[in-house]
Amino acid sequence: MMNFWTKLQALDRRWIYLVVWLVVMVPLIFPFKIRPVATPPVQSLFNYIDTMPENKALIISIDYAPASQAELQPMLIALLRHAFAVHRKVGVLSIEVQGLGIGEDALRQVAAEFNSHARTNADSVLNGRDYVYWGWTTPYITVMLGMGQRIARVFPVDYYGQKTESLPIMKHLKNYDDAGILVSVAASAYPLSWINLAQTQFGIHLGCGCTAVSAADYYPYVNSGQFSGMLSGMKGAAEYEELLERRMAQTGMDWGLRRKGTEAMSSQAAAHLAIIAFIIIGNIAFFITRRRKS
Amino acid sequence: MRRRIPLILVLVTGIFGAVAFFIPHHSIQAADESMRNDVQRIIAAFSLVLGVGSILAHHFTKIQRRTANWQYSWVTVVTLFVSAVIGLFGGIDPARPGILPTHIGSFSFHMQTLYMNMMVPLAATMFSLLAFFMASAAYRAFRARNFSATLLLAAAFVLMLGAVPLGRMIFHPLPSFAEWILAVPNTAAKRGINFGIQLGILATSLKILLGIERGWLGGG
């Protein structure tokens, strides 16, 4: 018995690697459902979008590059689904040039999800009528300020090359006054630029979706109300997906959509629990062998 | 002269660097900008020659002496030459091709392609090794050996547990407590350590400018 605990103390680290590998990989292939509980910043962003006046649009700014896709893409998808599910118009732009492809993929995916379930023309989600993808332009200061005045002037043509002015959606989406909230999904400090430029000057409501590492830096802005809500890391995305699924089920939209954030959450949680278990086992072994020695 | 000229240069450029912080006048700011954008950048670019010279010498010596694993040195040398040629002559921006063609049919070997499909996965995978290393470091090091080790363990434990749904189930305010640890004791410790570090930086910089700290001159 003593031998076992001593051996456990000096366990070959490759066993630990193997366990980490398995606990992350298995739930990715066979995801198990865990029901994430929404934290207050996630809940308040969700509530804000959910109860936005009907004539107000959701603007999403893609402020990240493909390197951060694993953590941030699920947020983008969930936000788009939410807006379409509650019939709000959506405008999407990109501050990061490498984010252009990300936006197109996400919009195409979510529009297809809704259109495959649509029964009437009003149910479907159409480019130019229900959403618009403005694309990218530079410098970001011009974008953040200019959109407060006239969005169509900042983006004369959209991502697909159509004249922005000619799109029906733009009749009711002239500037920040027509937007209920703007959510910056970012891996960098752009959310703070949105506060400094767009909010202090035009008073637009802002939300933020960020990586787990930068969340600690943004908490003060949630407390102060400058962000109406925040999603942090894969966990934040998973919580939002949970709220959204319940909301969609209420209106008969229980389509069983893929929830990438929640799927990664099972890997994430499993890995955390595995590490916690390792620490506990290590300490038990440590105390037993020490007691034997003394 | 071998020591005096470099020491005088350090003093002069150092005083300039410090003074530019206090003087907003455009003549000084323009000079400071040129110092950063022209002088420092160009000088730094030349220094790479030293590095490339060293790595090539290192591997050619290995190949020459047939030391252990010398065969792999060829991999470094060949990749270095091939990628440098592709990059230098094939250009860095796919929209503006260089003199070297960078694709055969639909197969591209442009620098951007090499970067996205070799450098990025290699870097991301090396980076992700940290997930494993954190687990094994936690297993071996987080033992309640003494009081301070126990505190280290406990704080890490609370933060990790606070991040998973189970933590909230066990003890409802756990996530908020985790945040508190990060915001209060952690801030205090980091700030206290940082004061000392900044004073050390200040002292060392001052000693370099005044020629008291001469380690960087090396021998001779």
Next chain:
Amino acid sequence: MNISTDPWVWIAAILTLAIFSFLYRENPFYRIAEHLYVGLGNGYAITFYWHRILVPSLIDPVGHNPSIVMKVWLIAIAIIGALYFTRFIPRISWLVRIPIAIALGYYSGATIPRAVDAEIIKQLRATIITRGQLAHWDAALWAIIILVGVIVTISYFFFSAERKGALKPLSYAGIIFIMVGFGASFGYTVMARISLFIGRLQFLLGDWLGIIK
């Protein structure tokens, strides 16, 4: 299953696996990936320094800038930079100290006021407690804990005296704060690092093998 047919996806996947194989043990696949990465890293650096620094900041301006003063200035900088080559000529190898001195001196000098301003004075301001902070009991308590924590942590790094008398309990309290802070940073970073590994697995299982979508 829907395996990728893109040769570059295969190359990326093989390199990914070669690095992961290091977790089992050091092996020829890892060795190849490692040496390839070092060679590629240097090739990339050469490319980058040439196209992004030397061409736009030196070669283009010298060629096209109408100002003769600017041309001479840039050429002079290039000559100073070229002094790095003297490292290979023993008799004048001390000249390599000149470009080093210019870089080191400027950065050391520029650091001094910035360290004082951004790191010392601004942090001092953040630590001092004002009447406004006393409005809520919790905020006040946290501010006091931070203030005490900062002072005891500083006392841990006091080198001029042995840890005796008053310094002993102070530095002991200091190490308590330090350990709690380090533990918290460690635990906090775990989540982000696991996300990185999930990202790699999503590439291997999704983009490459097509097992997951």
Next chain:
Amino acid sequence: MLSSVFSFLLAAVLSPPAGVSAGDVPNDGGGNIEVTWARSTDTTVIGYRVLRQTQSSEQWETLGFVGRRSLKYDDDGARNGVQYRYKVIAESNAETAEAPPSGYAVASSQWFDTNTLPALIGTALLSFILLHFINRARKDKNLFIRRIAGLDAVDEALGRATEMGRPTLYVPGTSSIADVATIASLNILGEVAKKTAKFGTPLIVPNTDPVVYTVAREVVKESYTTAGRPDAFTQDIVFFVTDQQFAFAAAVDGIMTREKPATNFLIGMFYAEALILAETGSGTGAVQIAGTDAVSQLPFFITACDYTLIGEELYAASAYLSREPLLLGGIKGQDYSKALIVGVIVLGTLLALLAGLPVLKYL
């Protein structure tokens, strides 16, 4: 009836911003004029358009448009010494309302930024303290510095490498020569190299910065000469690997597992690669001595290494090892500076709380 017509008129006519004024932006290099105004009372205003006119011209040129919450505009395109005046127009979706123009203003360059006064005083004060003690160290050779725990391990660890006949690995961080941690690390490298030269232990020093590589090479060469073993210094002790962070980590991991050094020194500035190196080294069974001022990487060194020099201990270590009086004087000066910082924090808090002084205004 009349009143309703009146209110209709009121609603239709947008109220302009009030009190438009312009003035030079202080503490800058010139080229900036700040225009300020008071908010228009209308809620329908989207924002304000700002226009500029030079004294010599009739033309008003539009400078830009700012949001309804802005009450100032920074004209960063003004030429120094030229007279400008400004006009601000409130705009709603349908209408505009113009305020009378400001008076003339001139942009100019300043020679001192008064906002940096606290930094100037702080720099002067701290520099004075540091230089005073460095100067004192020249006369008094016996300044006291207490023992630093990790340093006793250096000899022990090097002795172990010699006994086992295995090399010693020294990584001087992954930053540039401009980083103070790198300088401190190179000082420690000098001391370590003297010992490896004396014991005849092979030394491996991989680098990720070409300049640091050059300096490290000179430092090691000098140490071998000082130790009386110039013959033992070879070209392949100190070498450059690559400036790519993770490629460097991959290569050092390879060295650790293939050469199996008995002792690893990881001293200097490190980033995310810190734990990759430290865990691999710990896996090969090496004794590891780490030291960094990268606060975010310290937790990982503490958990994976045998001894860790925390933050400032790294600088103190280079003084302690070399016993150089000037370096020791620097440490003394830093100690007194820290005491000064603690004093300011305590005194500032007392003054703010007891006397209600606006202390933060003066800092």
